[in-house]
Amino acid sequence: MTSEANLHLSWIPLLALTGATVNGFFGKRFSRSLVAAVALAFCGAAFVWALVVVSRFSFLPEPVYSEPFAQWIQISGFHVEFAFFLDHLSLIMLLVVTGVGFLIHIYSVGYMWDDPSFYRFFTYLNLFMFFMLTLVLANNYLQMFIGWEGVGLASYLLIGFWFTKDSAASAGKKAFIVNRIGDFGFLIALFLIIQHFGSLNFTQVFDAAGRLPMETAGAGTMTAVGLLLMVGAAGKSAQIPLYVWLPDAMEGPTPVSALIHAATMVTAGVYMVSRSHVIFERAPMALTVVAIIGTVTALFAATIGITQTDIKKVLAYSTVSQLGYMFIACGVGAFSAGIFHLMTHAFFKGLLFLGAGSVIHAVGGEQDMRKMGGLRSKIPWTFWTVTVGTIAIAGIPPFAGFFSKDEILWKAYQSNWVYWFVGLVTAFITSFYMFRMWFLTFFGEYKGDADRHDSHGNDHGHGHGHGGVHESPMVMLVPLMILAILSIIGGWVGIGGRFEHFLAPVFQTGVEAAHEVEPHSSMEEILMLVSVAVAVCGLALAWLLYVKKPQLPKQIAEGMGSLYRAVFNKYYVDEFYARLLVKPLLLGSTNILWKGVDQGVIDAALDGSATGANEVSDSIRHMQSGNLRSYAGWIAAGAAAVIVYMIWVGTR
Amino acid sequence: MVPLHYYLVLSGILFACGVTGFLIKRNIITIFMSIELMLNGVNLSFVAFAAHWHALSGQVFVFFVMVVAAAEAAVGLAIIIAVYRTRETLNVDKVNLLKL
Amino acid sequence: MLHLTLFLVFGAVCLAGAINLLVQRHPINSALSLVAVMAALAGEYLLLGAEFVGAVQVIVYAGAIMVLFVFVIMLLNAGEEERTRGSHIALLIGVPGMLTGSLLIAWVLLHHSGTEAVGIGALPGPPKALAQLLFHDFLLPFEVTSILILIAILGSVVLAAKPEPSQEKEN
Numbered sequence: 001m002t003s004e005a006n007l008h009l010s011w012i013p014l015l016a017l018t019g020a021t022v023n024g025f026f027g028k029r030f031s032r033s034l035v036a037a038v039a040l041a042f043c044g045a046a047f048v049w050a051l052v053v054v055s056r057f058s059f060l061p062e063p064v065y066s067e068p069f070a071q072w073i074q075i076s077g078f079h080v081e082f083a084f085f086l087d088h089l090s091l092i093m094l095l096v097v098t099g100v101g102f103l104i105h106i107y108s109v110g111y112m113w114d115d116p117s118f119y120r121f122f123t124y125l126n127l128f129m130f131f132m133l134t135l136v137l138a139n140n141y142l143q144m145f146i147g148w149e150g151v152g153l154a155s156y157l158l159i160g161f162w163f164t165k166d167s168a169a170s171a172g173k174k175a176f177i178v179n180r181i182g183d184f185g186f187l188i189a190l191f192l193i194i195q196h197f198g199s200l201n202f203t204q205v206f207d208a209a210g211r212l213p214m215e216t217a218g219a220g221t222m223t224a225v226g227l228l229l230m231v232g233a234a235g236k237s238a239q240i241p242l243y244v245w246l247p248d249a250m251e252g253p254t255p256v257s258a259l260i261h262a263a264t265m266v267t268a269g270v271y272m273v274s275r276s277h278v279i280f281e282r283a284p285m286a287l288t289v290v291a292i293i294g295t296v297t298a299l300f301a302a303t304i305g306i307t308q309t310d311i312k313k314v315l316a317y318s319t320v321s322q323l324g325y326m327f328i329a330c331g332v333g334a335f336s337a338g339i340f341h342l343m344t345h346a347f348f349k350g351l352l353f354l355g356a357g358s359v360i361h362a363v364g365g366e367q368d369m370r371k372m373g374g375l376r377s378k379i380p381w382t383f384w385t386v387t388v389g390t391i392a393i394a395g396i397p398p399f400a401g402f403f404s405k406d407e408i409l410w411k412a413y414q415s416n417w418v419y420w421f422v423g424l425v426t427a428f429i430t431s432f433y434m435f436r437m438w439f440l441t442f443f444g445e446y447k448g449d450a451d452r453h454d455s456h457g458n459d460h461g462h463g464h465g466h467g468g469v470h471e472s473p474m475v476m477l478v479p480l481m482i483l484a485i486l487s488i489i490g491g492w493v494g495i496g497g498r499f500e501h502f503l504a505p506v507f508q509t510g511v512e513a514a515h516e517v518e519p520h521s522s523m524e525e526i527l528m529l530v531s532v533a534v535a536v537c538g539l540a541l542a543w544l545l546y547v548k549k550p551q552l553p554k555q556i557a558e559g560m561g562s563l564y565r566a567v568f569n570k571y572y573v574d575e576f577y578a579r580l581l582v583k584p585l586l587l588g589s590t591n592i593l594w595k596g597v598d599q600g601v602i603d604a605a606l607d608g609s610a611t612g613a614n615e616v617s618d619s620i621r622h623m624q625s626g627n628l629r630s631y632a633g634w635i636a637a638g639a640a641a642v643i644v645y646m647i648w649v650g651t652r
Numbered sequence: 653m654v655p656l657h658y659y660l661v662l663s664g665i666l667f668a669c670g671v672t673g674f675l676i677k678r679n680i681i682t683i684f685m686s687i688e689l690m691l692n693g694v695n696l697s698f699v700a701f702a703a704h705w706h707a708l709s710g711q712v713f714v715f716f717v718m719v720v721a722a723a724e725a726a727v728g729l730a731i732i733i734a735v736y737r738t739r740e741t742l743n744v745d746k747v748n749l750l751k752l
Numbered sequence: 753m754l755h756l757t758l759f760l761v762f763g764a765v766c767l768a769g770a771i772n773l774l775v776q777r778h779p780i781n782s783a784l785s786l787v788a789v790m791a792a793l794a795g796e797y798l799l800l801g802a803e804f805v806g807a808v809q810v811i812v813y814a815g816a817i818m819v820l821f822v823f824v825i826m827l828l829n830a831g832e833e834e835r836t837r838g839s840h841i842a843l844l845i846g847v848p849g850m851l852t853g854s855l856l857i858a859w860v861l862l863h864h865s866g867t868e869a870v871g872i873g874a875l876p877g878p879p880k881a882l883a884q885l886l887f888h889d890f891l892l893p894f895e896v897t898s899i900l901i902l903i904a905i906l907g908s909v910v911l912a913a914k915p916e917p918s919q920e921k922e923n
Binding site: 653654657658659660661662664665666667668669670671672673675676677678679681682684685686688689692695696699700702703708709711712714715716718719720721722723724725726727729730731732733734736742 | 755756759763766767770771773774779782783786789790793796797799800801802804805808809812813816817818820821824825827828830835843846847850851853854857858861862864881882885886889890893897900901903904905907908909910911912
Binding site for chain 3: 633634635638639641
């Protein structure tokens with residue numbers, strides 16, 4: 001379905017790639033301002049062009065646009081091409097990625113200014129934009145997979161940005177490896193799709209899948225594909241059981257956490273599942289699995305978030321939990337609600353991360369919330385923007401989070417009240433720990449030591465002992481303000497089902513919607529009130545525990561004893577994985593692969609052949625003994641051998 | 653009438669004795685003499701076959717073998733003399749400096 | 753009958769001389785037994801009708817080469833052989849090898865023992881025919897061997913010569 005107009009979609013990712021290349025090859029010689037200018041220019045150009053494309057797209061007759069770029073694989077019967085594809089779903093993703101990405105680029109200029117590897121950061125950041133845009137604008141699964149892998153790579157590079165630090169390098173590796181496990185599932189799903197449909201192109205696959213009947217038995221190709229795609233999404237979007245990399249990924253610089261692990265990369269899983277909705281709708285069992293994974297993850301991560309003391313870890317677990325919400329939405333068939341939440345989450349989570357970065361910058365690198373407090377008066381701009389983000393994530397109207405979260409809860413209720421109930425409890429917990437973070441950071445007495453000059457924090461470039469707690473520069477504050485505005489108004493596009501209507505051309509193909517878009521029913525309004533009440537209760541509880549009676553948390557923790565410790569240690573999941581998987585794997589590869597195969601077989605073969613040659617020649621050397629009689633003996637023996645041979649040949 | 657193979661057996665035995673002497677003896681001159689014995693055995697074989705096939709070229713070959721044996725004996729003995737001058741011994745086992 | 757007897761007599765002398773060569777410890781004894789072997793072989797040649805070869809055998813081989821050997825033995829005053837430990841290889845591999853070879857040859861010969869007999873004096877032709885052959889068909893080898901002899905003479909003179917007097921004076 002190509003239209004005559006050429007929107008030059010390909011320019012968007014290519015601009016980002018150019019920025020990465022220029023900075024990558026020449027950035028070392030550039031001055032800091034030039035590097036920043038190059039990075040911002042290309043990213044900004046991509047954003048501007050995205051806006052142009054969107055406006056032009058709205059004038060196209062059809063809500064789908066495809067732009068071929070190059071041929072790739074051409075085996076008989078199987079074609080894969082590089083092409084760019086735009087429909088309403090990828091339009092939203094495109095705007096989110098380029099918009100929020102651009103804002104974070106601006107923020108990073110200020111945040112990373114003192115870092116010696118300034119140009120490397122922006123190279124990786126632009127590279128990440130390129131891959132993410134390839135993922136979002138792809139028109140076939142294989143190109144999406146390229147983007148998928150590429151953002152994994154960029155994530156590894158950026159998490160381990162300060163690679164001289166052991167924990168950062170390990171976190172990068174962990175992220176990449178755990179992602180790879182998910183990618184394995186994704187690949188097998190691709191193979192199944194190729195085998196079943198003979199193509200990886202979205203339109204072709206979904207057209208063919210649309211003609212298939214529903215698989216109600218809970219087994220069949222579509223179910224398999226759906227489950228495997230979900231494995232890939234679980235890896236990329238940090239769901240159970242592959243979420244363990246996301247908290248560790250906080251080792252990277254805060255803009256990285258904001259961009260990759262809040263707004264864009266982790267949402268790739270949700271995007272992929274939504275894009276494949278035709279397949280999922282034919283496999284109700286897979287959808288149920290998706291919903292269950294989302295539900296469990298949301299609750300699980302939220303409970304861990306209650307006890308964390310590192311401000312970035314709180315936000316990391318919050319991200320995992322919110323992603324769980326998006327998967328609940330997808331799992332009950334409300335894909336547009338999931339995408340809605342994706343969008344608002346990008347706004348307020350990006351805001352929260354950038355705000356946290358601003359706080360960390362202000363206190364000279366300290367990330368432990370117990371050493372913060374009372375920052376409200378010292379960094380007012382940061383305080384107000386983070387407040388907006390916190391209210392948004394808690395789901396209090398009229399901020400953005402309320403609309404999207406409520407949409408999800410409503411759709412979940414219509415499917416199965418258990419999903420709704422767990423989502424409600426999670427909303428309560430979310431509100432609680434977010435306001436806990438808010439209170440601990442900004443209220444009370446300042447318990448840190450940035451006022452003294454010997455502060456050294458986790459974040460590398462921030463032990464710059466400016467002297468005292470100080471507000472961030474404007475270049476960091478402006479993106480915060482823009483995101484705060486978006487967190488307020490971003491939800492209003494969903495009022496009255498407009499968002500769902502916008503995405504209807506995408507999601508209405510295939511199985512007809514499980515339920516029509518209803519106007520507000522009274523049940524929905526009651527549920528809305530319940531969720532708001534729950535959010536406010538969370539706020540109240542946090543206020544009680546951290547402002548009114550600050551000695552209570554400690555008593556509760558001691559009272560809970562081992563339960564508290566379990567939650568504080570993230571339910572020992574990392575240790576469990578280490579014991580179950582990592583240790584045997586390391587043992588196996590050390591003993592079998594390294595000592596057994598590499599040293600024992602390969603090295604031994606080479607060394608053995610060398611030693612063998614040595615020994616053979618050593619033994620033969622004794623033949624030349626200078627002794628005439630032994631020479632004579634050998635000659636006689638040789639002559640006998642020749643005679644034997646000649647007789648044997650002669651008598652044949 | 654003597655069958656041919658009698659001559660050949662005799663020739664073979666002479667040759668075998670020559671080889672054995674070459675292997676067993678320690679005096680270099682004796683070893684040389686064993687070589688001459690070998691050559692003689694071979695000569696006998698040549699002449700026997702020449703007689704068997706009524707071909708004269710067998711004898712001519714014997715002629716050449718003798719010439720070569722003479723030359724070789726002369727040179728070999730000269731070498732033995734030269735070695736004796738330096739090593740003062742005719743025992744082959746003592747002349748083993750050319751070893752690895 | 754006579755042929756066979758004469759053959760056996762000469763053959764016995766050959767064998768006795770060969771075995772004596774092996775057994776004797778003093779090289780001079782070995783040399784003399786070799787002379788006996790050569791003489792017996794000359795007799796064999798005569799039996800076969802190769803008079804020229806027989807004569808040359810006695811003149812050149814027994815008369816010149818063996819004399820040379822005896823000269824050298826006496827010159828070098830070779831004594832009885834010492835019993836030194838030599839090489840194991842010679843005894844371990846060489847002798848079995850030699851035995852194998854000879855036994856195999858013997859086996860082959862016995863298998864093909866149905867050959868026709870060689871008459872006494874069976875070889876044709878006087879020495880004149882031999883000379884024809886030598887100087888017509890085998891002229892090249894003949895000339896080459898003469899050069900070979902020349903080289904051998906030169907070589908042995910050089911090798912066996914005493915060291916230069918000037919070098920001796922320096923020493």
